[in-house]
Amino acid sequence: MTQGRLFLSETGRIVMAAIFALAVTLIIIFFASKTPWATFETFVTSPLSSKRTIGIWIDDSVKLALAGLAFSLVFQARQFALGVQGQVYIGGLFATLVAFSPIGTTWLALPAGILAAMIGGAFIGFIPGYAKSKLGANEIVSSLMLNYIAYDICNYILRVYLASLESGLTTSAPFPAQSIYPAFIPRTRVDLGIVIALATTVVVWFLLYRTAWGLKLRLTGHNARFAAYSGIRSSFIMVSAMTAAGAIGGLLGAVFVQGTAYGKLSIGFEAGMAFEGILITIVARNRPLAIPFVALGYGYLRQGAALMNYRADVPAEVIGIVQGIVILLVASSFTVPGKAMLARLMGNRTAASRATS
Amino acid sequence: MTPFLEAIGIDKIYPGGVHANKGIDLSVAHSTVHAVVGENGAGKSTLMKILFGVEQPNAGEIRLEGQPIVLHSPRAAIAAGIGMVFQHFSLVPSFTVAENVVLGVEPRAGLKLDRKKASETVRELAERFRLPVDVDVPVEQLPVGQQQRVEILKALYRDARLLILDEPTAVLAPQEVVELFAAVRSLTSQGRTILFIAHKLPEVLEISDTISVMRAGKMVGTVAAKEATEKSLARMMVGRDVALKINRAAPGIPHTHLCRISDLTVKNDHGLNAVSDVNLVLRTGEIVGIAGVEGNGQSELFDAIGGLRPISGGSVELGTTDITHVSVLERRAAGMANIPEDRIATGSAGGATVAENIVATELTDKRFVRHGLLDLKSIRDHAAKLIEKFSVRVQGPESAIGTLSGGNMQKVVVARELSSEPSLLLVSHPTRGVDLGATEFIWQNIAKARDAGAAVLLTSADLSEILALADRMIVLYRGRIVAAFVNTEEVTPEVLGSYMLGFAEQSAEERNAALA
Ligand SMILES: Nc1ncnc2c1ncn2[C@@H]1O[C@H](COP(=O)(O)OP(=O)(O)OP(=O)(O)O)[C@@H](O)[C@H]1O
Ligand SMILES: [Mg+2]
Numbered sequence: 058m059t060q061g062r063l064f065l066s067e068t069g070r071i072v073m074a075a076i077f078a079l080a081v082t083l084i085i086i087f088f089a090s091k092t093p094w095a096t097f098e099t100f101v102t103s104p105l106s107s108k109r110t111i112g113i114w115i116d117d118s119v120k121l122a123l124a125g126l127a128f129s130l131v132f133q134a135r136q137f138a139l140g141v142q143g144q145v146y147i148g149g150l151f152a153t154l155v156a157f158s159p160i161g162t163t164w165l166a167l168p169a170g171i172l173a174a175m176i177g178g179a180f181i182g183f184i185p186g187y188a189k190s191k192l193g194a195n196e197i198v199s200s201l202m203l204n205y206i207a208y209d210i211c212n213y214i215l216r217v218y219l220a221s222l223e224s225g226l227t228t229s230a231p232f233p234a235q236s237i238y239p240a241f242i243p244r245t246r247v248d249l250g251i252v253i254a255l256a257t258t259v260v261v262w263f264l265l266y267r268t269a270w271g272l273k274l275r276l277t278g279h280n281a282r283f284a285a286y287s288g289i290r291s292s293f294i295m296v297s298a299m300t301a302a303g304a305i306g307g308l309l310g311a312v313f314v315q316g317t318a319y320g321k322l323s324i325g326f327e328a329g330m331a332f333e334g335i336l337i338t339i340v341a342r343n344r345p346l347a348i349p350f351v352a353l354g355y356g357y358l359r360q361g362a363a364l365m366n367y368r369a370d371v372p373a374e375v376i377g378i379v380q381g382i383v384i385l386l387v388a389s390s391f392t393v394p395g396k397a398m399l400a401r402l403m404g405n406r407t408a409a410s411r412a413t414s
Numbered sequence: 415m416t417p418f419l420e421a422i423g424i425d426k427i428y429p430g431g432v433h434a435n436k437g438i439d440l441s442v443a444h445s446t447v448h449a450v451v452g453e454n455g456a457g458k459s460t461l462m463k464i465l466f467g468v469e470q471p472n473a474g475e476i477r478l479e480g481q482p483i484v485l486h487s488p489r490a491a492i493a494a495g496i497g498m499v500f501q502h503f504s505l506v507p508s509f510t511v512a513e514n515v516v517l518g519v520e521p522r523a524g525l526k527l528d529r530k531k532a533s534e535t536v537r538e539l540a541e542r543f544r545l546p547v548d549v550d551v552p553v554e555q556l557p558v559g560q561q562q563r564v565e566i567l568k569a570l571y572r573d574a575r576l577l578i579l580d581e582p583t584a585v586l587a588p589q590e591v592v593e594l595f596a597a598v599r600s601l602t603s604q605g606r607t608i609l610f611i612a613h614k615l616p617e618v619l620e621i622s623d624t625i626s627v628m629r630a631g632k633m634v635g636t637v638a639a640k641e642a643t644e645k646s647l648a649r650m651m652v653g654r655d656v657a658l659k660i661n662r663a664a665p666g667i668p669h670t671h672l673c674r675i676s677d678l679t680v681k682n683d684h685g686l687n688a689v690s691d692v693n694l695v696l697r698t699g700e701i702v703g704i705a706g707v708e709g710n711g712q713s714e715l716f717d718a719i720g721g722l723r724p725i726s727g728g729s730v731e732l733g734t735t736d737i738t739h740v741s742v743l744e745r746r747a748a749g750m751a752n753i754p755e756d757r758i759a760t761g762s763a764g765g766a767t768v769a770e771n772i773v774a775t776e777l778t779d780k781r782f783v784r785h786g787l788l789d790l791k792s793i794r795d796h797a798a799k800l801i802e803k804f805s806v807r808v809q810g811p812e813s814a815i816g817t818l819s820g821g822n823m824q825k826v827v828v829a830r831e832l833s834s835e836p837s838l839l840l841v842s843h844p845t846r847g848v849d850l851g852a853t854e855f856i857w858q859n860i861a862k863a864r865d866a867g868a869a870v871l872l873t874s875a876d877l878s879e880i881l882a883l884a885d886r887m888i889v890l891y892r893g894r895i896v897a898a899f900v901n902t903e904e905v906t907p908e909v910l911g912s913y914m915l916g917f918a919e920q921s922a923e924e925r926n927a928a929l930a
Contacts, residue, residue: 269783269788273777276763276774279764279765279766280762280763280764283762283763283774286722286742286754287746288746
């Protein structure tokens with residue numbers, strides 16, 4: 058398959074997923090709302106209704122994209138490490154420590170904070186990888202356990218050392234200005250995070266498709282036995298993939314706390330967003346260059362659902378249902394049984410249309 | 415009389431643009447054995463998949479007993495009485511034979527599977543069609559030949575009147591082929607129809623009533639087996655005469671010892687000795703063939719030398735280095751190359767491109783990787799060169815290797831391993847599922863590697879392949895060397911057979927004469 062065709066078919070697939078998502082949402086709204094069309098309109102148009110909502114949409118997409126990129130690295134190596142959440146908390150914590158250190162008020166504040174966050178995240182990513190290669194520990198279990206540990210460490214340090222009294226011990230004092238991203242559009246959340254997400258996308262793509270390490274990683278993911286047979290040290294690849302993904306998770310933590318949306322550390326700041334990276338990367342088929350687009354699309358739906366919650370009579374939980382259904386559809390409709398089902402649904406028409414195309 | 419199955423004007427273009435079937439007509443008579451032969455990538459498997467509803471044709475019609483039918487899924491095909499056994503089985507390893515056969519249409523006692531009834535039915539079925547198999551054993555404990563029987567039983571249990579077999583003999587030992595053919599005969603005598611693909615012409619001529627030949631997506635002709643000869647078929651398939659003859663290593667050249675295998679002991683997956691105390695010297699410019707019934711330690715021996723299985727006793731030296739416990743990377747650096755027995759499970763990464771599969775073993779080579787960065791252009795050029803040299807039928811280096819036909823995938827693996835100009839070449843079943851022309855080509859290239867000074871260790875389920883290529887031969891029985899020969903006219907399949915089945919064993923002197 059040529060690159061052009063591949064690009065077209067993959068884009069088509071993602072557009073299909075979006076249409077499915079919209080259709081499903083519409084059906085749910087019909088059940089849940091007294092004024093379904095108005096509600097649907099809110100859902101579809103509200104993210105664009107003001108500069109502020111656009112900013113929130115973009116900011117969410119940045120974070121979803123980073124989470125997706127972190128997962129895409131480990132998933133391409135076929136490692137099911139789910140530790141991005143823990144990496145985000147440790148990354149956020151480390152960035153906070155830098156912000157409140159003497160460096161926090163210098164021009165070094167942002168780079169040093171980001172670096173510290175990435176190192177912290179990388180370490181959290183490394184542990185399950187190392188445990189798997191040395192002890193055979195299942196990475197799903199160990200990474201999920203680490204998520205709890207990281208979350209609790211972050212909260213503990215926040216409450217004991219960092220929390221400001223006015224906040225009722227749930228957030229730190231605001232960061233010094235030098236430790237917060239410059240906003241590109243004033244009074245919105247559109248800030249340096251967007252550059253970080255785009256740069257990370259390119260870096261991940263470059264690592265995966267232009268370096269020997271990335272090729273080894275993908276070959277290990279395709280067929281570990283083949284990798285071993287060709288002389289690839291798959292346990293090194295596995296550990297390094299998890300570590301690199303951890304660094305991205307840590308980076309996301311920095312983007313959270315240093316971003317204009319927060320500019321401080323608060324309890325549970327990540328709000329479950331890290332896990333939504335799984336959906337992003339599944340829809341994007343772990344392809345880094347597709348991830349920002351998927352994140353934008355999904356971020357939009359997500360934002361629409363949240364605003365629908367405020368402005369109409371449908372609860373935001375709807376987005377959870379839509380999420381689930383999109384995952385199911387994307388994961389199934391392009392595998393063999395799914396294809397057979399589509400073929401049956403469409404009868405001979407598909408065969409006929411393909412013949413003419 | 416109306417044919418049992420008719421395909422008229424079948425056309426198939428894969429989404430990638432490969433035109434795999436071009437206006438194919440095929441007509442299969444009732445209760446006969448109909449073979450489809452042709453080069454790798456000719457479109458045989460594609461046609462079979464269309465007849466079983468796995469792939470949808472872009473145009474054309476299928477008729478069953480004169481009635482047009484549409485097969486949009488395997489389910490529809492099964493309902494119409496068509497069954498298929500793929501080259502790669504789809505059995506549940508931990509389930510018993512009976513459970514596998516009835517899976518999906520189980521006899522029930524209340525809500526539960528009626529195990530007794532299942533076993534009984536399957537046993538009766540097996541007896542009726544001469545497919546003896548122990549129905550209460552988990553499938554994972556069965557050799558390939560028996561697993562294939564289970565697949566056939568699965569189709570028969572669903573009342574298949576037409577059975578499609580995609581290269582059923584490629585994975586079988588000679589004895590198993592004999593048994594399969596006995597079953598096929600009993601099937602046709604009981605009114606079933608068989609449609610099958612094979613590459614080995616003697617087999618095809620022996621078992622079939624009618625033979626259809628495909629080339630490059632087209633049907634080039636259908637002949638009665640009685641009127642065909644190997645030569646006439648080969649010419650139809652390849653378009654020229656094919657001579658499967660390989661020159662032996664030139665005599666009189668001093669062969670220096672290259673690889674010394676001493677007291678080698680290797681355990682299998684269950685911790686039992688699969689290879690015991692094997693002593694063997696491989697010399698440059700020489701092919702050593704290993705004969706044995708499948709499961710007598712060949713795979714473990716090759717995996718151990720290739721670095722994919724730990725060695726539990728003894729040593730392997732390559733040149734002056736001890737490679738007993740070193741990594742695959744170091745072995746390859748020392749000059750080893752390995753054509754593995756399973757091109758899909760071991761020899762390739764299906765989702766990666768052909769170019770990536772080819773470069774996978776060369777990632778320390780400065781031509782392709784510098785400072786950790788891939789040189790995509792030279793990787794692509796290298797792949798394109800090998801594709802051209804081995805005439806692999808593929809759109810280009812960027813195609814996913816998983817979309818290649820079986821034989822073409824094998825050519826890619828062989829091309830990659832030979833391109834490193836190895837000094838020690840491990841070869842397992844190099845021409846499994848490979849067409850006649852390509853078999854000749856692969857043999858020639860193995861011989862070329864030998865003439866360039868490689869020591870080659872070869873095993874194959876096909877004795878004629880070993881007899882054609884090897885300069886010396888050893889027979890493995892239960893993991894031990896029971897016989898060794900210099901390959902001469904006197905060594906025949908019958909002679910080897912008695913050692914392979916454990917009926918005879920050479921004395922130590924006799925063996926050592928050929929081993930040294
Ligand atoms: N899923 C697929 N997508 C794209 N191309 C495919 C796919 N499957 C097969 N092809 C292509 O279609 C052609 C015919 O393949 P097919 O598997 O039918 O060959 P074959 O005659 O069975 O060969 P072999 O003897 O090697 O098994 C080949 O060029 C192959 O690369
Ligand atoms: Mg085939």
